[in-house]
Amino acid sequence: MTQSSSEPDYVLARNRMVDGQVRPLQVSDARIIKAMREMPRERFVPAGCAALAYADRPVALGSGRVLMEPRIIARMLQTAVPRAGERALVVAAGTGYAAALLSRLGLRVIALEQDPQLAKEGRGVCAELAPAVRFEHGTLADGWPAGAPYELILIDGAVRALPPAMAGQLAAGGRLAAVLCPQGRVGTAVLAEASNGGLRGRPQFDAATPLIPELLAGPAFEF
Template sequence: MDRSSPDLAQARHRMVDTQVRPVQVSDPRIIKAMREVPRERFVPADRAAIAYADIGVPLAASRVLMEPRIIARLLQSAVPLGGERALVVAAGTGYSAVLLARLGLSVLALEQDPALAALGAALSKELAPAVRFVTGALRDGFADAAPYDLILIDGAVRTLPDALAGQLAIGGRLATVLWPQGKVGSGVLAEHSTLGLRARQQFDASTPLIPELLAAPRFSF
């Protein structure tokens, strides 16, 4: 499908009305951003037709663009505020990073796959210049620019990586899908205080695990 097709613009609005708003996503800023950001630009050209389906869209051999409703709920749970500094881990081609930038945040996008990072950097330069892409090991986070007010892990993890917890500011939040071995996955929001990181389940969710974070050090809570 031609990425400039008006059908894709219509599909974007249907996505918001049939997938995002029905799951109690009510923040008008998130709804506006998801209506405006062309999700089809962030997937391979031969998958543009399924960019707005309620599925994760494959980006590379082992990585996907998360389902729209899960991204939307994670963003709403995190309550992103304009002017905050955010780190997106496993940013892929940058869709979630661009959404956060459209919400007024200064965003650093970390991606381990150089090809995905190059594409994400190009898209961000065009659609959200407040996003800066860096390439590096996902499990290490990006300490050079820490601390962050918000960290979004763009996919599912078995455990919360210790390195990322240490890069949050006091009062900062970490949002992701936590899917422990043998248990049900859930969207979680972890808040950092002087007592450490405290995670709370927000909603049931299952989305593909991020392979690069499967062996990440464990954080107990």
């Protein structure tokens, strides 16, 4: 069927997003670029917000939560070096966009969401677009030990500090990617690994994105 001139061309919007926002930010992993060109991001935002899905900004999902900016999630994924067949946990998965991308990259993904409405919406959209994603409803700070250990944990948003429970859920050599934004400091994407019972990581790039309300409290993080 020919597309009406009044209907948005989301395929064009996805390609513009990748070419204008993602690739200029040093994202060169062809797998990630392909997944972002194909995954209909507009399906992961509330009704009436589809036109905002491809803007270079976070999109409000409700309950103080957002869909992270395309360029930030893309570069976080590239930094984490996801490998097909790995077990991954997405913490604060929201409506499941990042989880769906990881699934498209061939990972076995558990999406953890604390907000019951977001979990319901994410479970529904992933059932159609990324059926291998397993949505779980639970407290974000606790992680999801039933599925551990994970080769990759992705926190889908910014935190003041990394939840200590995540250290015990990483596999040997596993890594955790998140945006860390300590009080009074600029947000920084970090890649962390378990070390001496805690988490130790390296800053990767500056990243300003909204904090996850459910994960505002936490201990200090050590670089």
